[in-house]
Amino acid sequence: ARWVHGAELALEKNPRYWNVDAIRLRRIEVPYMTTDAQAELNLFLDGRIAIANIAPDSVRQVLLERRRLRRYDDGYVHFLAFNFGDGRVTRNLHLRRAIQAALDPGEIVNRVLRMPGLRPAESLFPSVLHGRADAFVAEYPLAPPARGDAVAQHEFARARAELGVAELPPLHLLTGEAPTALRIGEYAQARLAETLGLRVRLDRQITKQRLQQMARGEFDLALQNWGPDFDDPVTFAELLASWNPINRGRYRSAEYDRRLGTVLGSADPAERLAALDALQQLVRDEAPLIPLYENARLYVQHPALQGVVRAPFFGDPNLRHAWIGTR
Numbered sequence: 001a002r003w004v005h006g007a008e009l010a011l012e013k014n015p016r017y018w019n020v021d022a023i024r025l026r027r028i029e030v031p032y033m034t035t036d037a038q039a040e041l042n043l044f045l046d047g048r049i050a051i052a053n054i055a056p057d058s059v060r061q062v063l064l065e066r067r068r069l070r071r072y073d074d075g076y077v078h079f080l081a082f083n084f085g086d087g088r089v090t091r092n093l094h095l096r097r098a099i100q101a102a103l104d105p106g107e108i109v110n111r112v113l114r115m116p117g118l119r120p121a122e123s124l125f126p127s128v129l130h131g132r133a134d135a136f137v138a139e140y141p142l143a144p145p146a147r148g149d150a151v152a153q154h155e156f157a158r159a160r161a162e163l164g165v166a167e168l169p170p171l172h173l174l175t176g177e178a179p180t181a182l183r184i185g186e187y188a189q190a191r192l193a194e195t196l197g198l199r200v201r202l203d204r205q206i207t208k209q210r211l212q213q214m215a216r217g218e219f220d221l222a223l224q225n226w227g228p229d230f231d232d233p234v235t236f237a238e239l240l241a242s243w244n245p246i247n248r249g250r251y252r253s254a255e256y257d258r259r260l261g262t263v264l265g266s267a268d269p270a271e272r273l274a275a276l277d278a279l280q281q282l283v284r285d286e287a288p289l290i291p292l293y294e295n296a297r298l299y300v301q302h303p304a305l306q307g308v309v310r311a312p313f314f315g316d317p318n319l320r321h322a323w324i325g326t327r
Contacts, residue, residue, distance in 0.1 A: 006033055024307075024323040041300075050305045051317060054298040056115040057179065067300050071117040075128040075312030076227040076295040077236070078180075079121070080188070082288060084250045085217045089159075089168055096287040098155035099221075101147045102195040103188060109293050112187045113180055117296030123280045124240075125233040126294045128312050131273050136233050140277040145284050149195050156196045170199040174219040177204050181223050184292065188221075214248040222249070225295070228312055233276045234263050240288055251288035 002010040009030035013023050031048065034040055037055035044052035045065060054062055054069065062069050080103070082090040089095055105120035119127065123142045131139040160166065173188060175181040185202045192198040200221070205213060214222055229235045238244055241260055242252045259282070262275040283289065301308060304325060309318040 001027075008033065022321065024321070025319060028319060044300055044302075050302040051308070052300050054300060055179070056113060056298075059116065059298065062298075062300060068303070069116075069298055070301060070310075071296050071298050072310040073117070073126075073128050073312065074227060074295050074297045074316070075126050076225050077121050077124065077126050078184075078223065078225040078292050078295060079124070080290040080292060081222045081224050081249045082251075083217060083220050083222070084252065084288070088220060089163060090171070090220050092159050092163055093286065094155045094162060095159035095168075096290075097145070098152045098159055098196060099192065099198075100145055100287045100290050101152035101155060102149070102191055103290060103292070104147060105292050108184060108187060112183050113293070115180075115296075115298070117298065119294040119296070121291035121294050122284070124236050124283045124289070124291055125276070125280060126228070126236070128231075128294075129228060129233050129236075130231055132269055136273070136276065140273065140280070142277075142280050142284060145287075152195050156198070168198060170201045171220040172203060172218075173200050174203045174205065174210055174213055174222040176210055176223065177206055184223060217248070217250065224289075231313055234260075237263060237276060237279050240283070249288060253282065253286065253288075256282055 001012040002008070011028040011030075013026050014020070017023060032040075032043055037053065038058060040049070040052045041054060041058050041061070043049045045067075059069065080099075082088075082096055084091050105122065109115075109118045109120045122144045123137050125136050127135050127137050129136050133139070160168070171192075173185055175185045182202075182204065185204070189200040189202060192200055203213075203219070210222075213219060214224075226236060226239060237260055240247055240251050240253075240256055242257050256279065259275045259278045263272050263279070266272050266275070283291075297310070299310070305322060306325065307319075307322040309321070310316055311318065
């Protein structure tokens with residue numbers, strides 16, 4: 001009914017919708033648009049909006065206000081990607097394995113981010129995606145890579161020998177501007193310096209600039225995330241296809257493309273799932289990227305607003321069957 005770009009939005013019930021009788025809300029107002037999580041929470045606490053997403057730094061405030069803190073898994077996996085471009089030291093397998101061994105997803109979740117609901121990630125595929133009867137990662141559990149200081153230092157020594165250098169130049173780590181990205185970047189910077197003596201230069205950019213730099217290949221390492229478009233692991237598997245422009249690290253693997261071709265071309269569920277399992281093992285062993293954590297969203301919602309569905313698929317938030325009142 002009304003849209004002021006970047007400012008406000010009003011939606012009205014469509015009388016010609018095929019299932020109009022099932023739609024109980026007559027109008028939805030989106031009176032503010034902001035990327036400032038604290039401003040969003042303040043609007044909620046002032047009674048001016050009905051739902052607000054919560055940033056990690058605001059959890060304590062919500063609990064002190066005695067508000068009900070809600071959560072759901074949004075299916076996003078956050079990971080560290082490597083650049084395979086010509087002349088980049090991150091093309092070296094043993095350097096990537098050294099970095100993989102030095103960084104601990106459990107430590108990132110439990111000590112660095114410390115946000116309720118986050119899960120350490122081992123697989124490229126998040127736990128919200130299904131296989132045949134259960135979550136894919138439950139049906140095809142992936143053994144984690146070897147980790148720890150000794151492993152990291154051994155792999156790093158092999159990398160330096162193959163690269164023919166006694167000391168590597170500083171690595172350029174490209175991150176977003178979110179507080180969580182900064183925390184992970186600083187953790188990686190400190191951990192790699194402590195374990196490997198590897199220098200890392202952080203480069204924080206707004207989303208548009210970060211994506212442009214990645215498209216131009218102007219990074220060694222980059223913090224990225226991806227969420228599912230639908231409930232099938234292929235929505236993540238395609239990220240590393242050699243033909244995919246979103247594969248900004250330019251990873252190229254004939255074996256990966258062959259396995260992905262099976263996933264895309266087979267109508268046999270068992271064959272597809274086995275190929276997907278092979279893909280997650282390839283990602284672990286070749287380390288084109290390092291999965292760090294599975295995301296969860298925290299939010300608050302007015303108690304009179306009922307029937308809202310928060311889920312990783314088919315639109316979020318889903319207000320199709322929402323209503324105002326009590327159960």
